[in-house]
Amino acid sequence: MHFTKMEGCGNDYVYVDGSREIIDTAKKPDIVRRLSDRHFGIGGDGVIFINPVPDGSADFEMEMYNADGSRGEMCGNGIRCVAKFVYDYKLTDKKDLTIVSYGKPKYITLTVENDKVTMVRVNMGAPILTPAEIPVKLPEESAMASDNVVSYPMTVQGTDYTATCVSMGNPHAVVFLPDDVDLSTYDLEKIGPDFEHHAYFPNRINTEFVHIDDRQNVHMRVWERGTGETLACGTGCCATAVACILNGLTDDKITIHVLGGDIICEWDRTENVVYMTGPATTVFEGDIEI
Numbered sequence: 001m002h003f004t005k006m007e008g009c010g011n012d013y014v015y016v017d018g019s020r021e022i023i024d025t026a027k028k029p030d031i032v033r034r035l036s037d038r039h040f041g042i043g044g045d046g047v048i049f050i051n052p053v054p055d056g057s058a059d060f061e062m063e064m065y066n067a068d069g070s071r072g073e074m075c076g077n078g079i080r081c082v083a084k085f086v087y088d089y090k091l092t093d094k095k096d097l098t099i100v101s102y103g104k105p106k107y108i109t110l111t112v113e114n115d116k117v118t119m120v121r122v123n124m125g126a127p128i129l130t131p132a133e134i135p136v137k138l139p140e141e142s143a144m145a146s147d148n149v150v151s152y153p154m155t156v157q158g159t160d161y162t163a164t165c166v167s168m169g170n171p172h173a174v175v176f177l178p179d180d181v182d183l184s185t186y187d188l189e190k191i192g193p194d195f196e197h198h199a200y201f202p203n204r205i206n207t208e209f210v211h212i213d214d215r216q217n218v219h220m221r222v223w224e225r226g227t228g229e230t231l232a233c234g235t236g237c238c239a240t241a242v243a244c245i246l247n248g249l250t251d252d253k254i255t256i257h258v259l260g261g262d263i264i265c266e267w268d269r270t271e272n273v274v275y276m277t278g279p280a281t282t283v284f285e286g287d288i289e290i
Contacts, residue, residue, distance in 0.1 A: 010260020076234015
């Protein structure tokens with residue numbers, strides 16, 4: 001099987017052209033686990049298959065899997081790399097694309113220099129804020145009937161937190177850490193799994209741990225369900241921006257500094273659309289026996 005390794009701010013996946021490599025869907029989870037292994041495989045946060053869309057309702061489909069073989073609904077860094085892949089490898093000459101993931105279309109604009117994509121801006125659509133649609137399952141009927149989940153109290157490993165929950169096609173819980181907590185040394189390996197599998201989150205959850213720098217800048221680390229800590233999460237950055245704004249902590253357009261780089265997110269509240277802009281990079285390509 002031919003593959004291409006790509007990354008967006010260090011959030012790395014193995015990319016496969018689904019029009020060339022025809023793989024039984026039932027076999028994909030096992031193949032994904034083997035390819036994602038950083039010791040015995042290629043290594044990555046998961047595998048993304050780039051598929052044609054026969055009915056023409058979108059330009060391409062992104063079929064995304066986490067490193068544990070579970071299917072993911074959406075990946076912001078991944079979809080930027082898909083856009084770069086299809087343009088750089090001449091599957092399209094369009095600079096405005098529609099790419100569908102898990103049945104949901106995303107609208108993308110490419111920045112091209114020297115015939116290669118350098119930056120990708122994604123219209124990520126409207127944030128989903130209602131509890132049942134995120135989904136979250138809260139103990140109080142009044143909380144479940146609310147329009148959003150903002151600064152909701154929860155206890156993890158005996159410590160009290162507040163979480164603001166947002167879906168950007170996949171579920172996120174954004175946790176703001178106090179100024180006296182050092183985000184760079186915060187033990188995500190210890191705390192992340194208990195957030196991911198908390199009873200409030202029936203489909204598990206991606207968790208963003210955030211420190212506010214100023215009205216235009218925040219630092220964020222992320223624990224992704226099915227993968228663990230990653231260097232970046234595009235949908236997590238979008239969810240972080242929405243959570244910051246809902247809590248009155250930042251302006252509507254911010255730069256989110258993640259371990260792998262910087263991603264710019266803007267929530268246009270008039271249109272109720274979140275825009276994400278960031279890089280996409282090809283690392284290497286090759287062939288592997290599957």
